[in-house]
Amino acid sequence: MTTTAPPKNLRDFYENPAVPVASGTPRSLRQARMLAAALGTADRATILDIGCGDGTAAAVAAPLLKGHRIIGVDWSQDALRRARTRLACQPVRGELTDGGLPFRSESVDAVLFSEVIEHLVDPDAALDEIRRVLRPGGHLMLSTPNLAAWYNRALLLAGVQPVFSEVSLRAIHGRPGTEVVGHLRLYTARALREFVAASGFEVVRVAGAPFHGVPRPLRPLDRLACSRPPLASILLVHALKTPAPKT
Template identity: 75%
Template structure:
C-alpha cells in the first residue's frame, strides 16, 4: 500500500484509513492459518510471530489461543487500525513495507503472518524483501490471499462477468458480484503465488485452501469442499520458509 520509497498515494491512504473499509477476512481462514503455524513452530517454544498488516487485530485475536506460548506483535501503517488492534493483540507497532520500514532487526522473527495484505500492494516484491529481511534463516512465512481462480470465478469468467476479489475502482463495484470495495490491486492463482514466493527467496512452499466468509450460505458446503483442491479454493494459504 506504499509507493516505492514514499508514502501511500493520497487516494490509497484515505481509502485504507477509512474505518468502514473491511479489514477482517473471516475466522475460518484465521484458524486454519494459525493451526498450520502452530504445527510449524512446535519445536520453537516462545517464538516471535510478527503479524504484518494486522488491521484491527481480529485475525490475531482468533489465532492467539491456538498460538499460546508464542509472542505475537502486530504491525500496520494505519494509526487507526493500530488503535483498534491494541486491545486485541496487546503489543502493536507502526511500520511499512518498504526497505527497512518494519521496526525489527534483521533475522529476529521466527514467523511472519501476512494475511490478506499482498493483494493490496503497489510493490509486492519490495514487501517480500522486507519480510525476508526480518525472518531468521528457516523462519516461517504464512501468507494468505484471495484466489483469482476460485471455483466460482472460473464460472463467472466463462460468463463474461468480472471475477470476485477483482476491482476496477476504489469508489464502487463494477461488473462483479458483491457490494464492498476492498482495494485489491494484485490477484494470484495457486501457481502464480508459488512462483512468486520461490523467486522472492523462500522455499518449501506449501499451498492449501480456506473458505471465504462472503460466500452465500447456500454455497458454503461447496466452498468448503473446494478447499481440498487448493487451486480452486476461495482463499490460498501459503506456508514457506526463508532460505
C-alpha cells in the same frame, strides 16, 4: 453498485474507518493451525502479524499459538487504534519498504501475512522486507484470495468480473459483492507459488480456505473446494526463508 467517499490516495483509502480491516475466522484458524504445526515444540517464538488490521486474526490465532509472542504491525493508524483493544502485545506501525519494519534483521521467527499482498503496489519489496526480518529458516504464512476460485472460473466464462477483483477504489463495477476493499493484485495458486519461491523462500505447502462472503447455500461446496487449493476461495502458503545465494 455501492460507493464510498472518493479517496485522495491509497493511504487515504485505508485510513477510512468504513474500509474493512478484518477477514474471515475460518481462514485465520486454518493459518494458525498451520503455523502451530510448523513451530512444533519450539521455544517462545516472535511472530509478526503484518497487516494486522483491527487485530481480529491475531486474536483468533492466539489460543493456538500459546507460549509465543504475536506482535501486530500495520501502516493504518485507525487499524492500530482498533487492534490495541484485542492484542496482548502493543501493535506497532510499520511499512513494507526497505527498512520500513521496526525490527532488526533476522530477529523474527515467523510472519503472518494475511490478506495483504493483494493490496500492495510493490509486493516484491514487501517480501524482500519480510525476508530481511526473518531469521534463516523462519516461517512465512501468507494468505490471499484466489483469482481462479471455483466460482470465479464460472463468472469469467459468463463475462462477469471475478470476485475479489476491483477496477475502482470508489465503487463496485461488474462483479458480485457489496464492499470496496482495495485489491490491486490477484494470484492463482501457481502464480503465487512461483512468486514466493522467486522471492527467496522455499514453498512447503499450499492449502485452501473458505471465503466468509460466499452465500450460505454455497458454503458446503466452498468448503469442499478447499481440498483442491487451485479451486479454493483463499490460498494459504507456508514457506521458509532460504539462505541468501553466495556471491
